[in-house]
């Protein structure tokens with residue numbers, strides 16, 4: 001499914017809708033300034049093992065907060081998944097950088113920039129396809145902004161991430177306990193542009209609905 005996703009993204013997306021996958025539908029929303037507070041909560045609730053997997057080092061709370069506070073929503077693209085009660089259960093951070101910065105072999109692409117993706121899903125929400133969906137969304141965005149190389153750095157002991165990377169067809173290089181995985185992406189198409197726009201529209205409706213419900217519930221609690 002993930003392989004087909006990169007070649008016929010819109011078709012695969014409609015197929016997933018009509019086949020009624022038994023996993024709940026995952027709505028990936030682009031995050032902005034107003035989500036920063038919830039992003040802090042999300043990252044702070046990752047335990048020390050997950051912080052190690054996500055950042056490659058065991059970041060203490062202050063550095064986690066500093067990381068979130070420094071995120072520039074105009075420069076990077078941040079994706080999130082909210083659960084039923086408007087809790088931010090997953091965050092994906094897509095950053096673009098000149099290729100010389102992210103790779104030691106700039107010949108990997110003729111484009112000026114490459115992308116790097118980092119992702120975290122709360123333990124309570126894992127195994128529902130959220131991590132994979134965030135990755136797919138980031139890949140579609142890269143295609144639409146004409147970036148053809150998507151990197152992911154993680155520990156090679158990170159079995160789940162290795163599984164997701166392999167399933168997506170990424171090329172993986174392992175060195176000193178770390179794995180550098182990258183995916184070559186095809187150019188954009190009308191299908192990818194349409195798919196990104198549709199997904200964001202659906203996610204915005206879902207987000208607004210959940211945010212309103214949450215606000216109403218808080219009001220009644222009071």
Ligand SMILES: CC(C)(COP(=O)(O)OP(=O)(O)OC[C@H]1O[C@@H](n2cnc3c(N)ncnc32)[C@H](O)[C@@H]1OP(=O)(O)O)[C@@H](O)C(=O)NCCC(=O)NCCS
Nearest residue numbers: 053054118119120121126127128129130131132159160163
């Ligand atoms: C890695 C992570 C993002 C995955 O999130 P998720 O929402 O559970 O991922 P998905 O549900 O999309 O996919 C998990 C896949 O891994 C598989 N998997 C789970 N545990 C596994 C393991 N120990 N070994 C191999 N595969 C495993 C699942 O079966 C599933 O495969 P499938 O889609 O073929 O059924 C999440 O575990 C996490 O946040 N980990 C901590 C932070 C981290 O490691 N970030 C990555 C580095 S940037």
